[in-house]
Amino acid sequence: MSKKNNNMFDPKQTLVEIEEKFEMFQILNEDGEIVNEQADPKLSDEELVELMTRMVYTRILDQRSISLNRQGRLGFYAPTAGQEASQLASHFALEKEDWILPGYRDVPQIVWHGLPLEKAFLFSRGHFVGNQVPEGVNVLAPQIIIGAQYIQTAGVALGLQKRGKKAVAVTYTGDGGSSQGDFYEGINFAGAFKSPAIFIVQNNQFAISTPRESQTAAKTLAQKGVAAGIPSILVDGMDALAVYVATRDARERAVNGEGPTLIETMCYRYGPHTMAGDDPTRYRTSDKDSEWALKDPLVRFRKYLEAKGLWDEAKEESVIERAKEEIKEAIKKADATPKQTVTQLMDNMYKGEMPSNLKEQYEIYKEKESK
Amino acid sequence: MAQMTMIQAITDALRVELKNDENVLVFGEDIGVNGGVFRATEGLQKEFGVDRVFDTPLAESGIGGLAIGLSLQGYRPVPEIQFFGFVYEVMDSISGQLARMSYRSGGVYNAPVTIRSPFGGGVHTPEMHSDSLESLMTAQPGLTVVVPSTPYDAKGLLISSIRNDNPVIFLEHLKLYRSFREEVPEEAYTIPLGKADVKREGKDLTIIAYGLMVHESLKAAEELEKEGHSVEVIDLRTIQPLDIETIIASVEKTGRAIVVQEAQKQAGIAANVVAEITERAILSLEAPVLRVAAPDTVYPFPQAEGVWLPNFKDVMETAKKVLTF
Ligand SMILES: Cc1ncc(C[n+]2csc(CCOP(=O)(O)OP(=O)(O)O)c2C)c(N)n1
Numbered sequence: 001m002s003k004k005n006n007n008m009f010d011p012k013q014t015l016v017e018i019e020e021k022f023e024m025f026q027i028l029n030e031d032g033e034i035v036n037e038q039a040d041p042k043l044s045d046e047e048l049v050e051l052m053t054r055m056v057y058t059r060i061l062d063q064r065s066i067s068l069n070r071q072g073r074l075g076f077y078a079p080t081a082g083q084e085a086s087q088l089a090s091h092f093a094l095e096k097e098d099w100i101l102p103g104y105r106d107v108p109q110i111v112w113h114g115l116p117l118e119k120a121f122l123f124s125r126g127h128f129v130g131n132q133v134p135e136g137v138n139v140l141a142p143q144i145i146i147g148a149q150y151i152q153t154a155g156v157a158l159g160l161q162k163r164g165k166k167a168v169a170v171t172y173t174g175d176g177g178s179s180q181g182d183f184y185e186g187i188n189f190a191g192a193f194k195s196p197a198i199f200i201v202q203n204n205q206f207a208i209s210t211p212r213e214s215q216t217a218a219k220t221l222a223q224k225g226v227a228a229g230i231p232s233i234l235v236d237g238m239d240a241l242a243v244y245v246a247t248r249d250a251r252e253r254a255v256n257g258e259g260p261t262l263i264e265t266m267c268y269r270y271g272p273h274t275m276a277g278d279d280p281t282r283y284r285t286s287d288k289d290s291e292w293a294l295k296d297p298l299v300r301f302r303k304y305l306e307a308k309g310l311w312d313e314a315k316e317e318s319v320i321e322r323a324k325e326e327i328k329e330a331i332k333k334a335d336a337t338p339k340q341t342v343t344q345l346m347d348n349m350y351k352g353e354m355p356s357n358l359k360e361q362y363e364i365y366k367e368k369e370s371k
Numbered sequence: 372m373a374q375m376t377m378i379q380a381i382t383d384a385l386r387v388e389l390k391n392d393e394n395v396l397v398f399g400e401d402i403g404v405n406g407g408v409f410r411a412t413e414g415l416q417k418e419f420g421v422d423r424v425f426d427t428p429l430a431e432s433g434i435g436g437l438a439i440g441l442s443l444q445g446y447r448p449v450p451e452i453q454f455f456g457f458v459y460e461v462m463d464s465i466s467g468q469l470a471r472m473s474y475r476s477g478g479v480y481n482a483p484v485t486i487r488s489p490f491g492g493g494v495h496t497p498e499m500h501s502d503s504l505e506s507l508m509t510a511q512p513g514l515t516v517v518v519p520s521t522p523y524d525a526k527g528l529l530i531s532s533i534r535n536d537n538p539v540i541f542l543e544h545l546k547l548y549r550s551f552r553e554e555v556p557e558e559a560y561t562i563p564l565g566k567a568d569v570k571r572e573g574k575d576l577t578i579i580a581y582g583l584m585v586h587e588s589l590k591a592a593e594e595l596e597k598e599g600h601s602v603e604v605i606d607l608r609t610i611q612p613l614d615i616e617t618i619i620a621s622v623e624k625t626g627r628a629i630v631v632q633e634a635q636k637q638a639g640i641a642a643n644v645v646a647e648i649t650e651r652a653i654l655s656l657e658a659p660v661l662r663v664a665a666p667d668t669v670y671p672f673p674q675a676e677g678v679w680l681p682n683f684k685d686v687m688e689t690a691k692k693v694l695t696f
């Protein structure tokens with residue numbers, strides 16, 4: 001490292017300079033206009049329509065999940081509206097062989113990666129079958145412990161690298177999650193091993209009730225990657241194109257052996273934290289809600305596609321219908337899944353033979369369940 | 372006197388102690404403006420200011436370390452871990468550091484920290500929110516572990532915990548937060564730590580329990596009464612240290628005992644009680660001391676909770692085995 005006279009080094013100024021470098025990357029503005037021609041990924045018409053389809057579908061999935069939860073037909077649910085670009089455009093840059101380690105709010109990404117919808121519903125209901133991922137779908141069940149997925153991602157990525165696979169491990173957490181020790185350990189390990197990982201922080205401005213400003217003195221969450229020595233970027237998380245490009249580039253670097261990337265997506269959660277009694281009016285103003293509604297990821301992408309003649313009301317309606325139909329079918333399948341039993345959970349505790357204490361208890365519960 | 376739920380009694384205890392001692396600090400995730408995810412700290416930030424009642428960044432190990440550091444500056448921290456299932460994140464701060472503060476400083480420093488945290492099953496939470504992990508705490512010398520089962524006890528025990536000069540782990544059962552109300556004095560009062568409470572007197576059998584299982588045991592006792600058995604129910608209230616005196620006195624009277632815990636059988640709170648009884652009162656026993664516990668799996672996915680969790684029927688079944696031995 002080059003040496004500098006200590007008296008000339010200004011730590012405060014250095015921080016300011018680093019923080020100023022993290023400008024928000026945007027391609028599509030709130031009016032659906034390309035403002036960054038150079039960065040335009042030039043997706044094909046089909047790709048643009050597919051991405052829009054997924055976002056519209058997922059908005060409906062969110063609305064239906066909320067009402068199903070209210071009817072007592074779903075259990076744990078963390079609303080996703082407002083985060084469609086952040087979730088689905090990042091996923092859109094992935095390949096089937098990539099691995100996803102989601103947080104509890106990241107159900108849409110794993111569904112679009114191949115998890116059958118009825119499994120997502122069973123996960124919500126607290127049924128282990130929801131966590132039984134079909135072969136070839138490289139996802140984990142949503143993580144409940146905030147931060148745990150970050151270090152595991154470093155491990156999955158290192159494994160992919162050691163196996164010589166051209167694939168990446170992608171993980172998600174929130175603004176709050178970026179305060180966990182596991183977050184720093186995850187990005188640091190992946191950086192140290194130069195492993196093919198993509199770490200996404202969906203900054204939806206709140207961790208339950210705690211505003212982003214209370215989490216850290218850092219001006220951006222993206223800059224946390226600097227300390228880990230990994231490329232990092234702050235992205236407009238309501239702009240599907242910007243999120244897509246940031247993830248695509250991160251993936252390309254990763255599979256080319258250039259190591260991990262940290263991506264902060266600036267977004268907003270329109271709904272409550274989860275459906276278990278959270279009341280956003282206790283901690284945020286409706287002014288803030290309306291301010292963010294103007295940035296809506298679907299609205300601007302719709303405008304962009306309409307201007308290109310790729311989207312209209314009829315298309316939107318048909319996606320909505322399809323979503324509703326498929327959700328109905330998936331709920332039926334979830335309903336038809338036999339209730340789980342304690343003996344099944346016992347079976348799943350260990351691979352291979354049960355330890356003797358459990359074997360003994362197994363018989364007792366088998367008897368109980370047969371009554 | 373006022374009618375209070377357990378959570379109201381807890382809020383009240385915090386308020387009383389924040390008022391009583393300016394060194395008391397309450398902090399954790401979402402405990403300020405939001406009043407905690409269960410509203411245990413409702414209104415406290417407004418009443419005592421952000422200086423005394425404040426949100427932390429999201430990191431349990433941070434919360435644990437902060438509490439230790441603040442206690443070294445003469446404060447009496449009362450941090451909240453949002454759910455006890457997240458305790459693994461703060462295990463080193465608790466077991467590796469907090470519990471050893473007095474020991475490793477040769478008594479120069481002590482850590483008057485009370486960690487409050489909700490736990491316990493039966494309310495259909497997602498994974499890692501309902502686990503009974505108290506035996507991780509009782510296994511660590513240096514910690515006092517308290518589990519109240521009624522609003523009245525919760526307030527008195529929490530005040531005692533906060534005033535205690537050593538670290539206390541105070542575990543609040545989720546299902547008991549709002550399950551019933553009872554008379555709770557509005558002023559400060561204490562209930563000694565380490566003292567069990569005989570919640571029901573009887574002479575044929577002693578049931579020893581804590582937390583939610585106290586209520587399942589009381590229900591079982593009522594049913595057994597109808598069948599002509601007089602059953603005593605002891606609420607441990609503090610699970611480390613155990614109130615040996617109360618347990619042994621009861622067992623010497625009844626000659627029969629069972630121990631009920633919501634935790635898995637291999638998590639050894641009940642095992643400890645059984646061992647103490649057999650070591651100290653074996654000659655008074657007319658039957659083996661049996662346990663009622665959850666099976667040795669990870670806490671179940673919510674849909675299987677109903678069968679997995681011990682209930683009053685399980686208590687009755689085991690009680691009858693001992694009564695008819
Ligand atoms: C280790 C751990 N601590 C606390 C919680 C409880 N909790 C669940 S979500 C949440 C806030 C998370 O906020 P953020 O990371 O910003 O993600 P968001 O929910 O906003 O998507 C908290 C504190 C948890 N699940 N795990």
Ligand SMILES: [Mg+2]
Pocket residue numbers: 174175176202203204205206207208
């Ligand atoms: Mg957030």
